[in-house]
Amino acid sequence: TQEDHGTMPAIVLTTRLPEWLGEELKEEFAKYNNGPSEGLRRVVEQWWVGVNLPALEYRNSLDGPRASIRDGTELWSFIMTCKALDGDLDRVSEYYGGLPREGMEQALVYYKLFPDAIDHHLAENERLWRLHQEHHE
Numbered sequence: 001t002q003e004d005h006g007t008m009p010a011i012v013l014t015t016r017l018p019e020w021l022g023e024e025l026k027e028e029f030a031k032y033n034n035g036p037s038e039g040l041r042r043v044v045e046q047w048w049v050g051v052n053l054p055a056l057e058y059r060n061s062l063d064g065p066r067a068s069i070r071d072g073t074e075l076w077s078f079i080m081t082c083k084a085l086d087g088d089l090d091r092v093s094e095y096y097g098g099l100p101r102e103g104m105e106q107a108l109v110y111y112k113l114f115p116d117a118i119d120h121h122l123a124e125n126e127r128l129w130r131l132h133q134e135h136h137e
Contacts, residue, residue, distance in 0.1 A: 032064040045114065053110055055103035067110055067117060069103035072096060076121035078107050 017025070029039030046058055046065060058065035059074065067075040073096055082104075085091045093099040111118050 049110065053106040055100065055106045056110060067107075067114075069099055069107055072099045072103055075107050075110060076118045076125070078104065079111050079118050080122055080125065082108075
């Protein structure tokens with residue numbers, strides 16, 4: 001739906017799957033407490049990223065798969081650092097010990113297309129930082 005992706009228009013697609021595949025998908029969705037719509041959207045987004053942004057990969061975490069630069073950092077961390085260093089990719093690469101340019105550029109494309117997948121991690125990181133600062137004042 002439109003509210004799921006801000007101002008990004010959405011369409012509804014339906015399909016029929018073999019029973020075994022439908023059951024496999026339901027099990028996958030249940031791992032992360034996703035309903036069919038949210039779970040299938042996540043699976044399709046991961047497929048699209050794998051085909052179109054090959055310098056990125058997904059890593060499993062307790063709250064679901066997280067996009068990462070292949071052989072590098074998670075995208076939320078990259079974006080946070082990129083913002084802190086005013087988008088200077090040379091400095092960002094140096095900060096992480098040599099991230100590949102292609103991976104960084106694809107990470108920026110991912111963030112433009114799927115900002116919600118990153119922004120909630122950035123907001124949580126900021127919330128935890130504020131709590132830490134309040135606790136140590």
